[in-house]
Amino acid sequence: MTTPTPIEAVIFDIGNVLIEWVPENFYDRTIGEARRQEMFAAVDLHAMNDRVDLGEGFRDIIYETAEAYPEWRAEVRMWHDHWLELAHPVIDRSVRLMRALRARGTPVHALTNFGVESFALAETHFDFLSEFDMPFVSGEMKVIKPAPRIYEMVEQATGLRGSAILFADDREANITAAAARGWQTHLFDGPEGWARRLVAEGLLTEAEAA
Incomplete structure (x- = not known):
């Protein structure tokens, strides 16, 4: 029996995952x-x-x-x-989940379609945007999801591939492209389902995900 690859990093989209x-x-x-x-x-x-x-x-x-x-x-x-x-309002529970993962020592990154200047503006207003281990911002990368190249660039920067990554995004096309590279994925339709997934993967306890 093949042993599942442990999740070594969690990647959040921002729009409609952390901020509406x-x-x-x-x-x-x-x-x-x-x-x-x-x-x-x-x-x-x-x-x-x-x-x-x-x-x-x-x-x-x-x-x-x-x-x-x-x-x-x-x-x-x-x-x-x-x-x-x-860009309003903040999805508070998603922010709590991100912070709970980081408190557990899990690397947490962002992969977002976002402009360079608009992301800089958002960082001045939303403090949690400065808390990612690595923020992957499309405007800086010059490529947007769901182009395969953007996922490849994340792999190159993190040194992680395939099922070592768990990625949450609200757009099915973005999830499909990530899954095609072997990433574990979660189609985000609210923080409750995302919390359940993180608990099911053993990344958070129910109390931590509350």
Whole structure:
């Protein structure tokens, strides 16, 4: 019988795992759902954000997009000017789980699609973002999930491969790409399920995961 490879590191996505990232909610609150739907149909804001996540300038790309859609200029600029309100709220239990793992001595990394400048801004507001053993930020890496190269780069930096890694992400495409490299994966749909998985893997006790 083959002995399972012990998990040597846990990797967290950030958006919708540690911090809620649903920009639509911000716009629904500020301009109303109907107008938000109209804007998102007219402007591919998520494609704009992908460019930031690939390392292009945070303000530059958003303001450039705003100028390309003058009828939505003010609203598009909010993506930059009110970014901390878009990245809200913190998923508190996930942060506790991350800290509990680190308290046990388990290496904990981040693998996130995030811009260079927006991540730096987030670090000034969310203290736990400075607590990872290694933060892997797409804007610095110039590649975004689910491209296979980003997972390869994590393996090279950590010296870990395959089932030695347990990775949580809220997007199925990102999980599928990690699993294709042999990583152990968890499709995050809330901190309760993630806590159960960490307990089941023997990484935390039930009390530590509470």
